[in-house]
Amino acid sequence: MTLRFDPIRLPPECEKLRQEVRAFLAEEIAAGTFDPYRPGHGDSQNRAFSRRIGAKGWIGMTWPKKYGGQERTFLERYVVTEEFRVANAPVRLHFVADRQSGPILLKYAPEHIKLDILPRICRGELCFVIGMSEAGSGSDLFAAKAKATKVDGGFRLNGSKIWTSNAHIADYMLGLFRTSPPTKENRRHGLTQFLIDMKTPGVTVNPIIQMTGQHDFNEVVFEDVFVPDDHVMGEIDGAWKQATSELAYERSGPERFLETFYVLVELIRALGPDPDPRSAEGLGRLAAQLHTLRRMSVSVAGMLQAGKEPVVEGSIVKDLGTIWEQNLPHRVRELAAFLAPETGNRATLEEQLAFAMTVAPKLTIQGGTTEILRGIIARELGLR
Amino acid sequence: MAGESDHIVAETAARIFADLADPQTINRAKNDAWKAPLWSAIAEAGLPLAWVPDELGGSGATLTDGFDILGAAGRFALPVPLAETLIAGWLLARAGITCPATPMTVAPARPHERVTLAANGTLSGSATAVPFAREARHIAVLAEGAAGTTIALVDSKDCRLGEGCNLAGEPADSVSFDRVKPLRGAAAPPGFDRTLLMLMGAIVRGVETAGALEAILSLSVAYANERVAFERKIGKFQAVQQNLARLAGEVAAALAVSGSAADALAQADGFDDAVFLEAAAAKIRAAEAATEGSAIAHQVFGAIGFTQEHVLHRFTLRMLAWRDDFGNESYWAAELGQRIARRGADEFWPLVASR
Numbered sequence: 001m002t003l004r005f006d007p008i009r010l011p012p013e014c015e016k017l018r019q020e021v022r023a024f025l026a027e028e029i030a031a032g033t034f035d036p037y038r039p040g041h042g043d044s045q046n047r048a049f050s051r052r053i054g055a056k057g058w059i060g061m062t063w064p065k066k067y068g069g070q071e072r073t074f075l076e077r078y079v080v081t082e083e084f085r086v087a088n089a090p091v092r093l094h095f096v097a098d099r100q101s102g103p104i105l106l107k108y109a110p111e112h113i114k115l116d117i118l119p120r121i122c123r124g125e126l127c128f129v130i131g132m133s134e135a136g137s138g139s140d141l142f143a144a145k146a147k148a149t150k151v152d153g154g155f156r157l158n159g160s161k162i163w164t165s166n167a168h169i170a171d172y173m174l175g176l177f178r179t180s181p182p183t184k185e186n187r188r189h190g191l192t193q194f195l196i197d198m199k200t201p202g203v204t205v206n207p208i209i210q211m212t213g214q215h216d217f218n219e220v221v222f223e224d225v226f227v228p229d230d231h232v233m234g235e236i237d238g239a240w241k242q243a244t245s246e247l248a249y250e251r252s253g254p255e256r257f258l259e260t261f262y263v264l265v266e267l268i269r270a271l272g273p274d275p276d277p278r279s280a281e282g283l284g285r286l287a288a289q290l291h292t293l294r295r296m297s298v299s300v301a302g303m304l305q306a307g308k309e310p311v312v313e314g315s316i317v318k319d320l321g322t323i324w325e326q327n328l329p330h331r332v333r334e335l336a337a338f339l340a341p342e343t344g345n346r347a348t349l350e351e352q353l354a355f356a357m358t359v360a361p362k363l364t365i366q367g368g369t370t371e372i373l374r375g376i377i378a379r380e381l382g383l384r
Numbered sequence: 385m386a387g388e389s390d391h392i393v394a395e396t397a398a399r400i401f402a403d404l405a406d407p408q409t410i411n412r413a414k415n416d417a418w419k420a421p422l423w424s425a426i427a428e429a430g431l432p433l434a435w436v437p438d439e440l441g442g443s444g445a446t447l448t449d450g451f452d453i454l455g456a457a458g459r460f461a462l463p464v465p466l467a468e469t470l471i472a473g474w475l476l477a478r479a480g481i482t483c484p485a486t487p488m489t490v491a492p493a494r495p496h497e498r499v500t501l502a503a504n505g506t507l508s509g510s511a512t513a514v515p516f517a518r519e520a521r522h523i524a525v526l527a528e529g530a531a532g533t534t535i536a537l538v539d540s541k542d543c544r545l546g547e548g549c550n551l552a553g554e555p556a557d558s559v560s561f562d563r564v565k566p567l568r569g570a571a572a573p574p575g576f577d578r579t580l581l582m583l584m585g586a587i588v589r590g591v592e593t594a595g596a597l598e599a600i601l602s603l604s605v606a607y608a609n610e611r612v613a614f615e616r617k618i619g620k621f622q623a624v625q626q627n628l629a630r631l632a633g634e635v636a637a638a639l640a641v642s643g644s645a646a647d648a649l650a651q652a653d654g655f656d657d658a659v660f661l662e663a664a665a666a667k668i669r670a671a672e673a674a675t676e677g678s679a680i681a682h683q684v685f686g687a688i689g690f691t692q693e694h695v696l697h698r699f700t701l702r703m704l705a706w707r708d709d710f711g712n713e714s715y716w717a718a719e720l721g722q723r724i725a726r727r728g729a730d731e732f733w734p735l736v737a738s739r
Contacts, residue, residue, distance in 0.1 A: 001600075003632065003635055003636050003639055004639075005639050005640035005643055006643075007643045007644045007646070007648075009651070009739055010646070018737070049718035057699065082737065083737075086733050091395075124647070156650035178691065179541070187563070206668075208576050215526070218419065220440055243492075259732075264732070265729050265730075265732055265733065266729070268724060268725060268728070268729040268732055269728075269729035271725055272725065273725050273726050273728065274722075274725065274726075275721060275722070275725045279718075279721065280717075280718045280721030280725060281714055281717040281718040281721055282717075282721065283717075283720075283721035283724060283725065284664070284668065284716065284717030284718055284720035284721030284722075284724070285668060285672075285713070285717040286722075287661070287720055287721070287724055287732075287736070288641075288664060288668035288669050288716075288717065288720060288735060289663075289668075289669060289671075291641070291661055291665040291670075291736055292637050292640060292641040292665055292669045293637075294639050294642040294736060294737075295641060295739075296636065296637065296641075297641040299640055299644075313636065315631050316636045318634060318635045319630075320637060325539075325725075332534070332593065352472075365657045371626065373629075374625065374626045374629035374630070375622075375626075375629075376631035377632050377633070378619075378625035378628060378629045380627070381601075381605050381628055381629070381632060382605060382619075383605065383608060383610065383619040383620070383624075383625050383628060384608065384625065
């Protein structure tokens with residue numbers, strides 16, 4: 001196996017777009033929509049903000065125009081994603097739909113559903129939740145037990161999903177349910193993906209508060225929830241084939257190494273224009289590592305745009321990127337250890353570090369754990 | 385991005401290396417008999433002076449071509465001064481100096497060392513750990529004087545050499561210039577200084593390191609799929625798989641950052657902070673990958689990888705040694721950190737996102 005990272009240069013239209021995004025974000029910050037210095041404090045239910053982003057054409061921007069998209073490139077989407085991320089703009093309302101649910105609908109939903117739902121995602125009106133994990137099924141996705149039973153005109157869902165981020169504000173779930181038992185030959189067989197309207201009778205959302213104090217996780221319980229036949233996404237019993245194809249998109253984006261980026265910016269502010277050699281060296285290393293991750297991530301985006309399938313490269317970006325962003329607040333804390341007490345932005349930095357350090361443990365778990373990613377990489381290397 | 389012609393140059397290089405610089409064969413060789421045929425094949429193909437225009441005696445290839453050659457050289461742990469001659473030729477060509485068709489090296493090769501040019505045109509000063517100095521017929525020297533920066537071609541016999549070696553046992557000699565009269569000399573172009581030479585060297589070492597890392601990854605994977613312990617191939621153990629996945633990550637990082645820096649330099653009109661970031665990051669991150677990656681590879685191979693007869697050390701010790709040439713990772717990190725601090729917090733992201 002040969003690893004490949006083409007040195008992609010962002011084309012001029014990306015730079016023009018970047019300036020538009022920065023101007024938009026500056027206006028929103030000035031208007032008080034969110035505080036870029038206080039990550040995690042932005043209103044996650046700010047539907048008006050998502051609508052304004054949608055009105056700019058920055059949600060579902062790579063999708064066909066007939067579904068509300070802009071038919072722009074993955075590199076353009078990349079620029080929008082990274083600029084929103086470094087500004088700490090609250091995007092959780094539409095981000096999952098933009099990144100992964102929309103592309104799944106594009107691929108597997110019947111035409112009338114695409115025409116109904118995709119334009120609403122693009123307008124920033126819809127929040128999606130992913131229903132994969134269960135109490136007894138996390139990394140081992142194929143141990144899922146929540147059931148879908150065939151009935152007249154559709155399926156009845158029973159069971160529960162857990163760690164469902166944003167289920168309490170979501171309009172739709174893309175959920176994985178067991179339609180058949182696994183076979184001896186293929187334990188991944190028997191799962192089917194469904195599009196579920198969260199307002200359907202029988203759906204109950206129970207909050208689970210995280211160690212940061214934030215409410216993001218939920219348990220979603222299904223009691224005889226009816227889902228019509230046309231809400232089956234893709235092949236019945238064959239969801240395992242669908243789950244892996246989107247991974248390069250999901251795993252290699254800028255959100256996989258920029259989640260705690262703000263502490264690095266604040267460290268630079270705290271160190272001032274003439275840091276001591278220890279701080280300068282520490283800062284330089286972090287900058288070099290960040291630059292490397294970003295160039296890898298941009299390269300994967302460029303290869304995807306060119307129609308290649310950089311699966312192992314994408315997994316590597318997430319493995320390295322999440323470990324880096326997890327470690328970053330701790331490195332910044334060490335580098336800030338000898339700052340003068342009167343350093344101007346010390347309070348801001350300390351508040352940010354406290355938040356980043358409590359968020360950090362999840363970064364190598366969500367969206368595929370480090371161990372799972374390394375298993376994928378090892379398989380691609382020819383070891384499994 | 386690499387065009388068609390680039391691949392031809394790199395493929396030619398790789399073919400020559402496979403025929404005449406097989407690491408296993410060289411590792412077993414009892415003497416240096418392999419060296420002369422290897423160098424003449426390399427020279428015949430125009431590789432050493434790839435970065436020198438035709439009119440100055442070179443083969444006028446692109447920067448990208450040259451970096452592709454260096455990636456291949458890294459994959460073979462090439463034990464001749466090809467990288468050094470490439471840099472020397474590139475440096476001499478900056479000043480329009482015609483290049484000799486001999487093995488060359490470049491001085492200084494460490495960021496804090498200075499060679500000075502006196503008013504009478506002679507060079508004084510010293511440079512340490514100059515790679516392959518004793519095997520180089522000529523040395524390309526960057527010298528600083530009252531009139532600015534000068535680039536000079538020096539006959540190595542005119543210098544005093546003190547033999548030394550790097551971790552891999554390759555020549556890393558000290559070179560003293562005691563009022564040495566250069567064979568040729570000319571002013572460096574405006575803005576060209578020692579930092580630029582060091583940055584070029586940094587990218588070159590980054591690209592070679594990435595190549596060597598690619599080689600140790602494939603050696604390690606092949607070995608893990610063949611070595612049996614506890615009645616299983618060791619590559620079937622998750623602990624080993626996870627380590628090899630980490631190695632792949634380090635290889636990927638080194639490849640991506642050095643490839644990006646090489647491309648940035650090939651496209652650059654001038655040297656700005658963005659190119660500085662690319663080049664410094666290539667040296668820093670590739671050096672970190674060398675440290676991490678060589679440890680993992682040795683762990684996979686166990687005792688056999690720690691022997692003279694095994695080829696692994698040809699790659700790992702070179703990578704570890706390259707960390708120190710043209711500024712080590714701590715030096716570049718401190719320089720980069722200072723630059724970022726001077727720009728200020730709000731100019732950091734725009735710098736990172738500039739390409």
